[in-house]
Amino acid sequence: xxxxxxxxxxxxxxxxxxxxxxxxxxxxxxxxxxxxxxxxxxxxxxxxxxxxxxxxxxxxxxxxxxxxxxxxxxxxxxxxxxxxxxxxxxxxxxxxxxxxxxxxxxxxxxxxxxxxxxxxxxxxxxxxxxxxxxxxxxxxxxxxxxxxxxxxxxxxxxxxxxxxxxxxxxxxxxxxxxxxxxxxxxxxxxxxxxxxxxxxxxxxxxxxxxxxxxxxxxxxxxxxxxxxxxxxxxxxxxxxxxxxxxxxxxxxxxxxxxxxxxxxxxxxxxxxxxxxxxxxxxxxxxxxxxxxxxxxxxxxxxxxxxxxxxxxxxxxxxxxxxxxxxxxxxxxxxxxxxxxxxxxxxxxxxxxxxxxxxxxxxxxxxxxxxxxxxxxxxxxxxxxxxxxxxxxxxxxxxxxxxxxxxxxxxxxxxxxxxxxxxxxxxxxxxxxxxxxxxxxxxxxxxxxxxxxxxxxxxxxxxxxxxxxxxxxxxxxxxxxxxxxxxxxxxxxxxxxxxxxxxxxxxxxx
Numbered sequence: 106x107x108x109x110x111x112x113x114x115x116x117x118x119x120x121x122x123x124x125x126x127x128x129x130x131x132x133x134x135x136x137x138x139x140x141x142x143x144x145x146x147x148x149x150x151x152x153x154x155x156x157x158x159x160x161x162x163x164x165x166x167x168x169x170x171x172x173x174x175x176x177x178x179x180x181x182x183x184x185x186x187x188x189x190x191x192x193x194x195x196x197x198x199x200x201x202x203x204x205x206x207x208x209x210x211x212x213x214x215x216x217x218x219x220x221x222x223x224x225x226x227x228x229x230x231x232x233x234x235x236x237x238x239x240x241x242x243x244x245x246x247x248x249x250x251x252x253x254x255x256x257x258x259x260x261x262x263x264x265x266x267x268x269x270x271x272x273x274x275x276x277x278x279x280x281x282x283x284x285x286x287x288x289x290x291x292x293x294x295x296x297x298x299x300x301x302x303x304x305x306x307x308x309x310x311x312x313x314x315x316x317x318x319x320x321x322x323x324x325x326x327x328x329x330x331x332x333x334x335x336x337x338x339x340x341x342x343x344x345x346x347x348x349x350x351x352x353x354x355x356x357x358x359x360x361x362x363x364x365x366x367x368x369x370x371x372x373x374x375x376x377x378x379x380x381x382x383x384x385x386x387x388x389x390x391x392x393x394x395x396x397x398x399x400x401x402x403x404x405x406x407x408x409x410x411x412x413x414x415x416x417x418x419x420x421x422x423x424x425x426x427x428x429x430x431x432x433x434x435x436x437x438x439x440x441x442x443x444x445x446x447x448x449x450x451x452x453x454x455x456x457x458x459x460x461x462x463x464x465x466x467x468x469x470x471x472x473x474x475x476x477x478x479x480x481x482x483x484x485x486x487x488x489x490x491x492x493x494x495x496x497x498x499x500x501x502x503x504x505x506x507x508x509x510x511x512x513x514x515x516x517x518x519x520x521x522x523x524x525x526x527x528x529x530x531x532x533x534x535x536x537x538x539x540x541x542x543x544x545x546x547x548x549x550x551x552x553x554x555x556x557x558x559x560x561x562x563x564x565x566x567x568x569x570x571x572x573x574x575x576x577x578x579x580x581x582x583x584x585x586x587x588x589x590x591x592x593x594x595x596x597x598x599x600x601x602x603x604x605x606x607x608x609x610x611x612x613x614x
Contacts, residue, residue, distance in 0.1 A: 131461065131485065132294075135225045135242040137173050137609035140567035141553025142510035142524040144479035146427045146467025149418070151611055154227035154240040154298065157427035157467070159418035161229050162236045162302040162310035165613070169231065173565070173609035175223040181216040181250060183540050184598040185257035187264060189591060196280045197271065200264035203281045211596075214257050214540065216288075218250040236302040244318065245294030245460065255286025256540045257597065259328060265584065265591065266342070267333050275335050282333045290541065291323040294460070300414060312416035312429070318460060320438055322406040324450075329399040342397040350390035357383035400446035408458055410436030423471040433462035433489050459490035467508070475514035479524075482507060487531070502531025510551075518557040525550050535578035535597075543599045547573040553607075563611045571603035 136152035139145055145156035151169040153161045161169075185201070188210060192198045199210030206212040225242030267280045300314015332341050360380035367373040416429035436459065442452040467481030483506035488497050510524025526549040532538065553567025576599045584591040 131463070132242070132244050133483070134175065134569075134605065134607075135173075135240070135244070136171060136227065137175070137553065137565035137567050137607040138171075138555075140175070140551050140569045140605060140607045141555075141565070142479065142512060142522040143526045143549065143551060143569075144467055144469075144481040144508040144510040144524055146429070146465045146481040147425050147469035147479050148427070148467075148477075149425060151227050151229060153427070154229060154238045154300075155242070156429070156465070157416065157418060158238060158300055158314060158414065158429060159302050159310045159312035159416035160425065160427045161238055162231065162234075162304040162312075163418070163420065164229065164231050164236075166231050166233070168614040169229045170612045170614070171227040171609060172612075173225045173607060175220070175225075175605050175607040177218075177220040177223055177603070177605045179218040179250075179604075180602045181218065181543070182598075182600050182602075183214045183216075183257055183543075184211050185214060185261075185540075186210045186212070186596045187257075187261050188594045189265070189268065190594065191592060192268060195268075197265075197268035200268065200282075201260070203264065203267055204260070204283055212257070212260075214252060214254055214260075216250045216252040220249075234304050236304070238298070238300050238302065238312075238314065240296075240298040242296055243293060244296035244316070245292070245320070249289065249291045251290075252286075252288040255284065255328070256288055258540050259286055259288075260284065261582075261593070261595065262584075263331060265593075266331070268591075270333060270335065277334045277337055279334055279337060281339060282331075283339065284331050285329045286327065288326040288541070289324070291321075293321045295319045295321070296412075298414065302416070308420050310418045312414070312418075314414045316412040316414060316431070317409070318412060318434060318436075319409045320407060320458060322438065324402060324404045324406075326402040327400065331397050343394055343399075346390045346394040346397065350387045350394060353383050353387035353390055357381075357387060398446075401444050402447055402450065403442070403444040404450040405441040405443075406438040406456070406458075407441065408436050408438035410434040410460065412460060424468060426466075426468045428464075428466040430465075431463040433486055434460040435491065436460075456493045457491035457495075459492065461490040461504075462486040477512045478509075479511070480507075480509045496537055499533060499537035500531045501533030504531065505529050520555040521553070522555075523550070523552040532576060535576060535599075536580075538576065538578060538597070538599055540597065540599075543576075543601075545574045545576045545599055545601065547571045547601075547603075549603075555611075558610075561613045565607070565609045565611065567607045569605050571601075573601040573603070575600040 135155040138152040149160040149163050151171040188199050201212045202210050227240045229236055229238045263284050267282050296316045296318050298316040300312055302310055302312040304310045332339050357380045360376045364373050364376035412434040413432045418427040437455040438458040440450050440452055440454045442450045464484045469477055469479045471477050485504040487503050488500055490497055507527045512520055512522040514520045528547045530544055530546050549569055549571040551569030556564045558564045578597045580595055582593045582595055
């Protein structure tokens with residue numbers, strides 16, 4: 106019996122391994138102007154408070170304000186499998202097939218994320234030489250994600266339960282398992298930026314400022330009703346082992362009573378030994394029962410940091426060139442844990458959660474008076490940003506983005522634009538990726554229009570979507586249980602979808 110209990114207790118101790126903190130979460134969509142044309146580093150506009158802050162100095166004198174609202178919808182798909190090579194030829198070779206996987210042993214885990222209202226604003230007061238600027242937006246995270254069927258890292262461990270139970274004599278002709286699991290996460294990085302630009306002359310401007318970042322994350326999760334088929338019936342394992350514990354306790358009580366009735370020392374010793382053995386069995390059943398008990402998580406994480414930002418802009422003829430550099434922001438987030446049956450989110454623990462530095466360079470060329478072309482390049486210093494458990498070390502390189510776009514003034518009151526973006530992550534062999542926090546390289550396309558609706562007011566509307574690559578990750582895992590090592594081969598296919606609709610107004614005073 107002790108071998109059975111050791112296997113089960115170790116297994117349950119492993120099925121809550123997923124870590125949440127950390128990830129490449131920078132949001133560059135801080136305005137509707139960006140949604141309709143991504144290459145904004147070389148342009149001059151009020152949205153430049155984020156993309157080209159030095160260039161804002163070349164706006165007309167006065168007060169300029171941009172108010173933006175976006176609606177974001179995403180899905181995050183993970184198609185996963187697990188195989189146990191030593192069990193090939195048995196029903197336990199592809200454990201996910203025991204709970205709804207396809208014929209290849211693959212199971213889809215889908216998370217849905219939405220941000221009904223993603224606000225941002227940019228504001229600037231332009232003087233002859235000096236410009237004072239301010240901006241606010243969600244510069245990282247910015248939404249809620251829900252996995253209604255849990256995550257593969259949770260279910261892989263539970264999927265091995267039928268095989269372990271079978272190996273310990275709890276047999277069935279129809280092996281299966283089930284579990285109810287729900288994971289919800291919220292991640293928000295609120296960024297408030299202040300800065301000053303200085304127009305050196307009619308061609309050159311520079312900028313210096315800083316962004317205050319406040320991060321708020323919230324995670325809610327549960328793993329309940331872990332069940333498996335034993336002797337032909339699908340039973341809740343917590344209830345099953347509770348029943349076993351009561352049976353052993355009744356046996357221990359019976360043997361103790363018989364011992365008290367014995368006058369013969371040998372017989373008394375025999376019943377005492379049987380009572381001790383039965384009580385030991387009851388204790389092990391009670392310990393095992395708790396391993397299969399429902400588990401819950403309720404944890405908030407908060408932290409803050411300041412990002413210095415510098416910029417430069419140069420105008421000459423039909424060309425405008427702009428650049429900005431955001432320094433790597435080093436700070437931690439701290440757990441405020443209300444409930445944690447997993448043992449992974451201890452209250453008060455601090456975790457590295459740096460924001461990667463960014464170098465962004467872009468240029469605009471005026472083909473005609475009413476037609477402009479733009480290109481930009483973004484470089485993220487991801488490997489310099491500390492993440493939970495040093496996961497940034499698993500990256501093979503830093504992220505790069507290549508952006509291009511065009512704007513056409515159809516009339517003096519209507520401008521249309523479109524742009525594209527290629528994002529390339531240095532994901533290496535995929536060790537960086539986890540099922541709760543993952544990214545893949547992607548292509549994005551955006552389009553929209555700016556319409557003058559009043560003498561001093563423009564309406565911006567835009568839509569963009571992202572087509573993500575699918576990243577295939579394969580790895581082996583060893584689970585040691587009851588003195589045995591169980592070798593598994595796992596695969597994960599990560600991909601996402603992203604759609605954004607935005608509306609905003611730009612006002613000049």
